[in-house]
Amino acid sequence: MIYFILGIPLLLAIACLLVKKQRLLGILNAIGYLAVLFLSAILLKQIALSGVTRLFLGFICLDTLSAFFIFVIAVVVFASALYSIGYIKKDIEKGIISEKKARIYYLLFNLFCCSMFFVPSVNNLGMLWVAIEMTTLISAFLVGFYNKKESVEAAWKYIIICSVGIIFALLGTILFSYAFSISGLSKSLNWSDMVPVAHILDKNILKIAFIFILVGYGTKAGLAPMHTWLPDAHSQAVAPISALLSGVLLKTAIYAILRFGIIIIKGVGFAYFAHLMILLGVISLIVSSGFILVQKDLKRLLAYSSIEHIGIISIGFGLGTPLACAGALLHVFNHAVTKSFMFFGAGNIVSFYRKHNMNAIKGVIKALPFTGIMMLLGVFALTGFPPFSIFISEMMIIVAAFTKGSYLVAAILLLFLAVIFGAFINHFGKMLFGNLPKGMTKTSEPLTGKLAFLFLGLLICITAVALVFIKGEWIWIVQKLFLV
Amino acid sequence: MCWGLSQVFALFWEFSMQSIILFGVLVSTYLMVIAKRTPALIRSFRYQSFCLFLATVIIALREHELDLYVVAGLLFILKVVFIPQLLYRTIKKIKASEELGLFINPQLSLLWALGFTYLSWVFAVYLIGAHDAVQVIMLAIAFFVVLAGIFLMIFRMTALAQIIGLLVMENGIFLLASMVSGGMPFFVEIAIFFDVFVSVLIMGFFVYKINKFFTHIDVNKLSRLKG
Amino acid sequence: MKIILILLQLIFFIVVAPFLSGLITKIKNSLRMRKGQGVFQPYHNLIKLFSKGGVVSETASWIFKVTPFIVVSSTLTVALLVPVFILSSPLYRMGDFLAIIFIFALGRFFLALAALDTGSSFGGMGSSREMFISSLVEPALCLVVFSIFLQFGSTNISVFNGMHPVSVSSMVGAIALFLVAIAETSRIPVDNQETHLELTMVHEAMVLEYSGASLALIEIASYIKQMTWFFLIAQIIFPIAAPSSINLTGLFSWSLWYFARILIIVIAVALVEVSVAKMRLFRVADFLGFVFVLGVIASICAILGI
């Protein structure tokens, strides 16, 4: 199962070298990732039932958490593969990129996805680090894909800042292994070996190590104040890649943090983990809200909202009651889906108006009716309105905050969510409605793009309904992950 | 008797060697911190990497592990030979000024470096306690190298300086890994090397691009994306 | 029996009301050392108006035409709520003092509309000012009613009819009510019935476009309104019991006092009219504010039970 999930992207990557026609490539991609999606769904089901499974002489180790993250990645990757077809075609028609460049795009796309799939599946924390660094290196090209001053700058910032962060993470990892080795156990970096013995490891070293981890992977996850690369990269990347970046790349970093977090919770105790996570989460929430309020660039706006949601997620994990963690995990999924949904929309809008500046964008609903309507719904979904799914996960987190008695956090959450909502309505109201600028006319949108929208939109709505029923299982899974 | 002597001698030799090597690392790092021009920086980076190589070899001799030899070899090839060469070539290619572009002048940088040294010393002591002096020294120097790397990245303007800073940090971590936990698992080690290699290539590529689009590699001037 | 009483009361109001108005004018004139018109002048006016044909503005709509009837009916309805002959009004279950406020408002509402209907700027001015004054009258009136209610525990007029001790609060309340009546019956210092100078007129400006029989109806209505107010005030400050003895003298003395108290109020109105000058419109606001304060004082007295 997992072999296929890791293999298919590689095969597709190889295909990119062989196949000449980019259109065919796109379709191949879509089909391949559809398969991956199914496989990952089955995998999730299996793992959820069977528990931890080791494969390939313990190199790969899957538990429910990793299976879940694989599933999330699969969903978003499929959607953006679908979306890429139409998008790249449009770019080629507009003469922004050449056929050859398109093939490079698909090659990088697949490598990127492959590396992301590796992150949750490897067992060795060192390899985890390598995989995440790989995602950075590959996606750097995709960020700098359009050879413009801005995109090169963004790519540079992205690669440098993330590498530095990641190096701290490596330092942390080494400290972990050090703690592991001085505790007199055989040398190993597998989390599956570390978790059981976490309680006998040296607390001080663990604490410091976790700070390194948090700062390191936090940089990658876009937690303030290490978030600075994020808006640049997201705003400059190719639209489907922006979706991937903020949809799942950040989540892989979160996954890494969780992996160490579990060890910390068992080794040092919960409070330490909780306080750090909540602190960073709250900072991210506040900072992002400030930037969202006065943002002028559409894609940057969405990027900052990703920071906000990452903040919410980390607050959720920080609260740490089963409910909160369940909420946070759901939020990982919901945000991945919704945000990539929004980025697709943003991609369409930007490629139609040829500019990011929101003041110059008017009357989207008139110009691109489908995208416009979708975006309108998407805004409310993203800002946590029922009946969309984010509402439920946010609700879970807030409820958990209240029941846990941490009113301050809850108040901050409510306040800043309201502020951010206001900002979003303000920005998007001006963009979506109103009359078209002069000399622009209604245009058609590629079918595949629409399909991608519908797929995600469906997920947004279905999850909301499905959660109503499977919530119990969620809690159960979370308990299996954190509390046992 | 004489057997005992040889043992003692060996031990002494090893430790002194090790401390000498560590001293070399320290010195080369200081050289980097006060370097004003890119070639000087690269040169001292080469020294540092070479010291690391020696250190690894010693550990390999002590532990008699094959993969450590391999690691040492890779280290030599990559960081002592290949990467510095690559960086030299880049400088020549892009014909940018060899100035590093200092935010703070060497004297001040030196002070910072001293501060960092102390910091890392304190940190090391905190981490493993003062009972094992050699360990503490190693740890302290490793941390110091990392700090020096981030220092370079923050306080030097050009893109190349940042690449080197990154590599320095990596060196520091390598030192840490090899000293503290007797090196990573082998394949991780390899993977990391590969990773470093790739990242340097990519960064080099982007340095070219920056030079192409901005006609300089002063990343401090890259501030079109803000807010 | 009841229906006869009602008819009697209606006729009584319709017949007597103009007389009171004439009386006031007469008294005013004699106070001003003038000969002036006779007491029955209002009747002559009414007859004249009825006998004249009417002129209706071409811009006017049906609102203009129905208004006189609505005004008359509203005032007469109020008249029916006031006990006159016997100590409880024939229709005491129809409404109470609070209802009276709203019923008067009905007539006023339509009068104001009719004034706007003709499209003359006089009408607009009149209705604007009228609504302004009346909207400020209402709270004062409401508070007066409140003070009365606190004394008698009911807003039904028939309850505080009949003999009752005159407390401080009822005196203050009566004064307040008197001032309200002055405002409501458009008399000096709030308004002036005798002028047709556009700067000062309020009520007259509203009815400026009316003529003939419809004007007559409106006149009657205003007479009746005024009389109603007098009776209400009289009830509060000059309570009167049922005639003690049915013999002639007793009945005579009773009815003497019965009308005398109305007369007193009439004289008071006349005195006020001759002794003060008309206010500017925006001073009226202060005036009615003062009445409101009087109402508050009355309530406070009632709360203190004095």
Place this chain on the structure above:
Amino acid sequence: MLDFLPQQLFLFDPLSLFFLFVIFIVCLPSAIYSFGYLKGEYSLGKIILSWFLLVIFVLSMAAVVTVGNVLIFLVAWEIMSLVSYFLVVFDTTHEKSIRAGAIYIIMTHIGTAFLVAAFLVMHKYAHSFDFMAIKNACLTMPAPTKDVVFLLLLVGFGTKAGIVPLHIWLPYAHPQAPSHISSIMSGVMIKTAIYGIIRFVIFLLGVNSSWWGVLILILAVISCLVGVIYALMEHDIKRLLAYHSVENIGIILLGVGLAMFFTSLGLSYLAVFSLIAGLYHLINHAIFKGLLFLCAGSVYKATGTRDIEKLGGLIKTMPYTAAYFLLGAMAISALPPLNGFVSEWLTLQAFFLGALNVTGGVKLFLGICAGLLALTSGLAAACFVKAFGITFLAQPRSHYAKEAKEVSLSMKAGMFLLSFLTVIFGLAAAVIMKLLVRVAGAAMGTDISKMSFSLNNFTLSPQVGKGIYLSVPLLALWLIVLGIAGFILYMLLGRKKTVIYKTWDCGYYKLGPRNEYTGTAFSKPFRIAFSFFLMPYRKTEKVRESFYHIKSFAYETHTTFVFKKYIYEPLIALVLKSAKFMRRIQPGSIHLYLAYIFSALLLLIIFMHKF
């Protein structure tokens, strides 16, 4: 734990049914009306869309008043807000409606945030989201917590209801929606907030201290006055009506607040009576405000403008609409024998009877509240004399009004239904009271078997033994009889001949529309009398030809919106300012960014032991 699947999904009690009824009687006529209204305004697709939204809107409101679980309530509540937002921005091309929609949805969302907080505090004690569980838990809730929850709920629902100073969204949002939607929003949607207050504060939380009621009374009085005064100044007819919604919400809340006050004093009889008064005014307001908005919509459809200064003389071209509007205006100005009169009378009586049963200064407080209520109704009457007179009477002031046509049948039908109800709810007061007693009893959870507020089916009598009666049918009868009597008098005595002639013009021979009194002129006395609050200012501009001769003279007068200017705008400015300041931390220098990371790391390590 969080339960999405509640044990008790619905809660049907008389209160819910009452509100369902309110929703029904307003939404049905509006739906009928919309057939005619939408035709020609929008394309077919948009019309269908609007009907679709309308259905969801109505369903969500129905859900809000019937669900028995806080979370479901929240969901329904948010869906309601969402759909109404879509309906507000229905004319997507108008800048104004987009702005209005933004203000509306943001305000309501902030309100919702408060609601969420309140609900979750309740949930913390109840460990469940079901109403009944919460009700039980609230019995044991400590008093300070109750106070906090009450305040949160008040802000939350108050935002939706539009109590001053949370009302600012209302005059923007209501006029921008299509008229049948405005009538539903103003007639019903804001009432759901009242439902929320009754359901959550009175029914679930339980009133435990008397300052709650007093606070609500004070807010309500302020809302009444502010609403009506702003309405007087307004000359956009739909905004005028929207401000009147603020006023009437105030009157409704007077009833509710009194009910809470009396409950805390243990005067259950009076509590029920006041709540009835409130509920009665609620349904009345739903009816006549719905009617008025529909009429305003007809005027807008017929003339294409909402500015009453441009209208006039419509009573001749659109007699039906005029008649319906007149009925609505009479009802809202509390003129007998229509429904508004009854409920205001009841509210006043509630104040009076209450004053008998409390002691000392509170008596006076209640009395003054009653006085201010009377002032409000007086001002409302003035305002509607203006609204009706300027819009429908005299000569047309512009071409908009000249070529107006009477509206289509379905619109007339919609208006007719509601105007019919205004009359019925006036005349059948006693009967309706009998029904409302049950509702109020259920809401307060008091035993109402011995309570009766009416003598028979025609006569109201708030409290037995006080001899206070009001018989609306009798009143109506006598009004009609005496009117006819007057007519007979007129016929008998008067000469029949009446001449139709020009309005008297003091010899100024060309009296035209420009000589008529305008709405602004009409409200001038009020503007001056309340200038301390309205802070009016004028802009004049003369264009002189020579020193002596002025070619043209422009004069406009405005009033300052106190709350907007002194509360909201500074607040928003502050937020944006701080956000802009925050923006500076990201100037685009990669070195700085790296420094951030490094310093974050150092700080965390230094303060490690704090965590």
